[in-house]
Amino acid sequence: MLKSRQRRSTELLQHKSFLWRVALYMLLLAALTVGTLSFSSFFIARSYVERATLAQLSSLVAAKEDSIEERLRQDREYAVLLASRREILQMVNTGKSEELAPLFAQLLHEEIPVVGMTLFSADGDAIGSVGISTSRVPPMAARTKLVPLIEESGWAGHNVFVQVRDDADVLQGFLVVRYEVEELLTDVLSVETLGDTAEILIGEVREEELVLLHYRPVGQFNQPLNLGLLRDQYNFGDVLALALSHVEGVQEAEDYRGNQVFAAYRYLPVLGWGLVVKVDTRQALSGVFAMGATLAVVSLVLLILTALLSVVIAHNVTAPLRRLSRKVLLLGPGHWGFHKSVHTGDEVEMLDRVTADLACRLKVVYENLEEEVRVQTEAQREEYEKARTILESIQHGIVVVDKKGMVLDQNAAADGLIGCNKLSCLGKSVQEVLRLHLHKRPVEPGKHPVLGCLRKKVPVRAVPEVRWSILHEKNGVLIPITLSVTPILDGKKLLGAIAVFYDITEERRVDYLKSEFISLASHQLRTPLSTLQWYIELLTSAGEKKLSGEQREYLREMEIASRRMARLVDALLHAARLEGKAIKPNRQNFDLREFMEDVAEELRSFAKTSKIACEVQIPDRKCPVSTDVILLHIVLQNLFSNAVKYTLPGGQVEIALQEKPTAYEITVSDTGIGIPKGDQKRIFERLFRADNVRQLDTDGSGLGLYISRMVMDSLGGDIRFRSSEEKGTVFTVYLPKKMRKTPKR
Missing domain, CATH: 1.10.287 (Helix Hairpins)
Known part of the structure; x- marks a missing residue:
């Protein structure tokens, strides 16, 4: 009893303790709360930083655009002022440019970022130049025109073309002022406030292709990049292509290097270019990721503290339940005492009281149950001894097998017939124990009747025509037996089978x-x-x-x-x-069709006398067969005479011949009184006559079908039938084309 309680205690320890479950639930709740707050904080911070970064980029790109437009506007206005000066008009009219150099020097002294000036006549002929000259004047629809200059390093400057007119507003010539933009580019391309990954991109459309002019700060090697067709880049969502398509906005995108960036983009109408300010998303969100790492560390610390606190709280909360469970484990036969010890004033105290009451009741029930079990066990033992005595006294051999065909039990009669005692047979396959022979031939392993019963779940009945024998293990003698096998079923579930057999040597x-x-x-x-x-x-x-x-x-x-x-x-x-094997079939080769025609002629006259219609169906081709013609005639005469004898006047009898691959089928059918269902299993027994036949004809001997069955056995064929009472009978003779040398039975 003590071992049983110890075993239950061990089983309880092996299961999850209630204490640890409560602690685990508290820890999971805390982890869910901390995790939810941490993830929410992280994503809220990320969203805020992303919006702030995009807003900063939008402001910056607008400032860069304003800076470029303001500088270009100033350069255009200053060139217009220069073209309106009297000395410029005088130089154009006289065709002399001596005063152009002092004017250029004055501009440099005033720190105007000019690098060259050129005068042209109204016809476009160069009059003179100072600094970097310009070779020609482009067509001008307006009074001024600004043309950016692109070199290998990108945007190198721009020319401002201004018409020179007299007081009568007549065109006299053209003034071209060339400006440098290094200082402007230094200011525009400077984005130190956004970090190391920030860049300003300037691009243009050249022959429907997107060309990146500037993508590095001034001073670094910068060569224009051809990024492909503008249409393709626009479809890919390239921000520079969007800017050149007159689209403004901010978004997260992929740059020309394949990096994820935040970008703001605008179109520069003065130059016809696109301007993009971008920064790598990893750098922009680096603070958020740092905050996320901090939140993870803080969350881990909180979870550790929560786990410790959960264990302490769970230990205090579950202490009464654990004491109660230990007391319940001690309950058992001989130890039903249970004292109330929980005074918490809640459901646990109620459970303690109920358990104490149940322990008292279980003590009474167990004491009564022990006595009842003792009485029932004694009664079952007596019943078992009675059943075992009856089983051992039966002269029939009985073998019990499980659903796999293994021997579970057998009686003394089975020991004597098998030639092996029960202890030697238990656990063996039924094929090894019951070594059956059918018609003195060993039964094949797959055709053993016990295994067939287990496989099909249907009984195997004893049939007189089937001659079983069992091989005695000790003396090797074949003992003739009758055998029946019945499956043991629990509903549709197969449990095993019982084989019953007994010696019929004396009966034989x-x-x-x-x-x-x-x-x-x-x-x-x-x-x-x-x-x-x-x-x-x-x-x-x-x-x-x-x-x-x-x-x-x-x-x-x-x-x-x-x-x-x-x-x-x-x-x-x-x-x-036939029973004594005194008649041996005389095999002859003949045409079965001619034989059937002769027999049919005899039968027609017999049926005509009894006022019964006779129909014959015989194929036109030859039907060669090798068998005993006299014995076959006896079988057909018996079948046809029975058909006519037991068919009322006005009925019909039919005889037919059909050829199969290895045999012929001869059927004799009638519309007579039929065979009662209860008599059909005995129809081929010697001297047996069905009840309805004895009432109709008292002269029969009950030997015709018995003789016919033995004749067909000797010829190597078979005879079968199907019948319905008051509807008629059909007998079918299976005749092999070549008779076996050894009869089938």
């Missing part, structure tokens, strides 16, 4: 003596029966005129009775000879 011997007696008696009756028939025939033919009518009637009755007796004696002799 008695049956043999009976057949010998019938054969001898029939043989001895033939001589006096022949003499009786001869004298009856003599009296009938010689003294017919001297006999009265009553005497002649007596003679006819005697003649009918003697003929009936002769047929019965012949049938008995045929049966005895």
